[in-house]
Amino acid sequence: MKEVHIREFALNDPVSFLQQTSEGMFIDEIQKAPILMEYIQGIVDHHPERKFLLTDSSNFELMRDLSESLAGRAGVFELLPMSLSETVVQREGKSLDQQLFNGLYPAVSAGKNTARFFYPSYVKTYLEKDVRDLLNIQNQMQFLRFMKLCAARIGSLFNASELAAEVGVDSKTITRWLSVLQASYLVTLLPPYYENISKRLVKSPKLYFNDTGLACYLLDIESPRQLARDKMRGALFENMMVMEVIKHRFNQGKEDGVFFYRDSNQNEVDILLKQEGEITAMEVKSSMTYHSSFEKTLRHLPEWIKTPVTCRAVVYAGDFENVVGDVKLLNFNNLSNIL
Numbered sequence: 001m002k003e004v005h006i007r008e009f010a011l012n013d014p015v016s017f018l019q020q021t022s023e024g025m026f027i028d029e030i031q032k033a034p035i036l037m038e039y040i041q042g043i044v045d046h047h048p049e050r051k052f053l054l055t056d057s058s059n060f061e062l063m064r065d066l067s068e069s070l071a072g073r074a075g076v077f078e079l080l081p082m083s084l085s086e087t088v089v090q091r092e093g094k095s096l097d098q099q100l101f102n103g104l105y106p107a108v109s110a111g112k113n114t115a116r117f118f119y120p121s122y123v124k125t126y127l128e129k130d131v132r133d134l135l136n137i138q139n140q141m142q143f144l145r146f147m148k149l150c151a152a153r154i155g156s157l158f159n160a161s162e163l164a165a166e167v168g169v170d171s172k173t174i175t176r177w178l179s180v181l182q183a184s185y186l187v188t189l190l191p192p193y194y195e196n197i198s199k200r201l202v203k204s205p206k207l208y209f210n211d212t213g214l215a216c217y218l219l220d221i222e223s224p225r226q227l228a229r230d231k232m233r234g235a236l237f238e239n240m241m242v243m244e245v246i247k248h249r250f251n252q253g254k255e256d257g258v259f260f261y262r263d264s265n266q267n268e269v270d271i272l273l274k275q276e277g278e279i280t281a282m283e284v285k286s287s288m289t290y291h292s293s294f295e296k297t298l299r300h301l302p303e304w305i306k307t308p309v310t311c312r313a314v315v316y317a318g319d320f321e322n323v324v325g326d327v328k329l330l331n332f333n334n335l336s337n338i339l
Contacts (some may be wrong), residue, residue, distance in 0.1 A: 080243065103214060237317065
């Protein structure tokens with residue numbers, strides 16, 4: 001049965017559609033037939049043994065319909081693009097620059113599409129559908145400029161007023177636009193670590209894109225070769241590592257627990273992962289060559305925070321690893337070993 005016929009069946013006769021099996025159903029792209037939510041509510045109330053797995057590529061309509069129809073009856077799991085540990089085979093033989101350029105969306109990772117075709121189409125569809133419908137933005141080029149400026153700020157503290165001045169809108173508009181990027185799983189704001197701190201810390205979050213391939217497109221990076229010499233390469237590598245840690249949490253059904261550290265003296269640690277009251281601290285470097293200076297802030301971190309720091313690691317692009325000392329040295333492909 002073709003997709004259009006399946007949708008028509010679901011919309012025109014939802015009861016029959018949902019009664020095709022007595023065990024439950026997997027329904028992809030549920031936002032295309034939101035009426036099913038109302039009928040699923042009745043089914044799970046009277047037949048709790050029946051389970052429904054619903055997926056949606058957008059956070060907007062689904063969350064509203066879930067809160068209205070399935071409140072207290074549904075568990076919500078948010079999935080980001082593929083992780084490094086899920087794409088070991090697909091990434092084999094590819095350079096780091098190629099991996100950053102490709103990103104980790106399933107279609108590109110599986111080789112069913114290429115980055116240079118996928119991301120332009122993705123952004124065009126996003127601007128013409130989600131952004132237009134949700135924000136009623138008349139000037140799509142202005143919003144695209146906003147997205148590009150966000151990409152240029154990867155790994156930097158988010159400043160709405162600064163962005164507003166560059167885009168030509170007020171800061172409230174920037175904040176609203178950013179919330180849409182977050183709700184549509186394009187960007188993530190990484191909060192600063194703040195609890196049990198005696199030092200004065202920054203309060204602004206850092207901005208990261210959920211996928212480096214999309215970020216490369218918005219940065220007008222057209223090839224892995226160009227990326228290799230681009231000034232944003234280090235920031236994009238940091239972006240990939242930050243999102244890898246966040247994906248680890250999301251895949252466990254946990255959203256919080258990932259932070260960065262920065263104080264008024266400009267001391268900074270890229271990633272702090274808090275699990276069960278303990279901190280795993282990571283410094284990220286895109287270099288293939290190790291330098292002892294990479295460890296500097298990691299060694300002092302226990303002096304700056306009260307929460308126990310049980311693991312410290314430098315995550316870099318080199319092959320040499322050392323997990324014996326106080327500060328571990330890991331190739332980025334083995335990041336999951338300390339998560």
